[in-house]
Structure formats: structure tokens, C-alpha cells
Amino acid sequence: MHNLRSLLVVSILLAQFWRATAAIYRMNEPIKGRSNTYAAFVCTPASLPQKEAPRDTRLFARRMFKLKLRAAGKFRIKPKTNKSVAKRFKITATGKIMYKRAGKSHLQRKKSQGAKRRLRRAVQLKNPRMIKKILSVLHNR
Structure with missing residues (x-):
């Protein structure tokens, strides 16, 4: 009976100790009376240094140059030309819309x-459907 009671007390104390130890490791604080060997490998989002977003005004100045087209009174970014279509078709x-025929390679x-x-x-x-499709991705006219 005495052994059972002491075993129960020891197990409760050990459980409390390990719970406290795990909490201290999570908080990245050194344990009193022990070397802090594992603290270097344990890091939490709170312990990481917070980076500030770089504020480069030149990026926004360059973007204003791209914001040429207007839609409903607001600026919108200029759409990109589809380069594969631009290489195959030319607008006079x-x-x-002019294109080269296939069958000349070999x-x-x-x-x-x-x-x-x-x-x-x-x-x-x-073909009017093809003309409409090609003009939708060629933004040079």
C-alpha cells in the first residue's frame, strides 16, 4: 500500500514536471537548473523575428505606368499580349490579319x-471567329 501511494505521487510529480518542461520548451525559455540544450532547436512563431514589408515606392511608380486602360472609371492593369499568337499572325x-501557310519546313x-x-x-x-479570337489576345491594335 505504501509503495502504491509513493508510486502514484511520483507519477503525478513526473507528469507535472514533463508538462511544465514541454511548456517551457514551447515558450523557448531556459529551464531553471538545466542547460538549455534543446532551446536552440525549438522555435515558435512568437519567437521568430517579425519582418517588415519593404516599402519601395519605385514599384508603385512603375505600376502606375502600366495602369493605362480604364474600366468603369477605375484603372486596370494593361493585359499582356499572347506571344505565340503575335509570332504567327501579323496585323497590317x-x-x-496575315499569316504564313504550313508545309514549308521539309x-x-x-x-x-x-x-x-x-x-x-x-x-x-x-474566318470571322478566328479573327475575333486573335484580336482578343493581340493588344497592339
Whole structure:
């Protein structure tokens, strides 16, 4: 009976000690009477140094240059041109959309001279749905 009571008291004291030890490690404070070996590896968000956001006014000045287009009286950022479309299609001064035909990269021995000549020329895009799609991603006109 005496052993059971002492075992119970010791287990309660140990539980309280380990709970306190864990709380101290979480708070990143040294334990009294012990070396603080593990405190360097335990850090909490409160113990981390807080960084201030850099305030560079040049970033905002550059952004104001981009805010050209207006929508409902407010500035909005200028949309980017789709570069893959810009490389394949060109808009003429009169507004026509021109493109180069496929089939000129290889296997030209079996093509006639007239077919090869026609492949050299640019062709005007006629499909209205394609014209609308291409103009929506080309922002240079």
C-alpha cells in the first residue's frame, strides 16, 4: 500500500514536471537548473523575428505606368499580349490579319514550283471567329 501511494505521487510529480518542461520548451525559455540544450532547436512563431514589408515606392511608380486602360472609371492593369499568337499572325496597317501557310519546313522535293511559290506568300485570315479570337489576345491594335 505504501509503495502504491509513493508510486502514484511520483507519477503525478513526473507528469507535472514533463508538462511544465514541454511548456517551457514551447515558450523557448531556459529551464531553471538545466542547460538549455534543446532551446536552440525549438522555435515558435512568437519567437521568430517579425519582418517588415519593404516599402519601395519605385514599384508603385512603375505600376502606375502600366495602369493605362480604364474600366468603369477605375484603372486596370494593361493585359499582356499572347506571344505565340503575335509570332504567327501579323496585323497590317489597314487592319488585315496575315499569316504564313504550313508545309514549308521539309519534304519540298515532291511539291511543284508553283506550290512552293504560293507557300512563300502570306495569306489573309478570313474566318470571322478566328479573327475575333486573335484580336482578343493581340493588344497592339
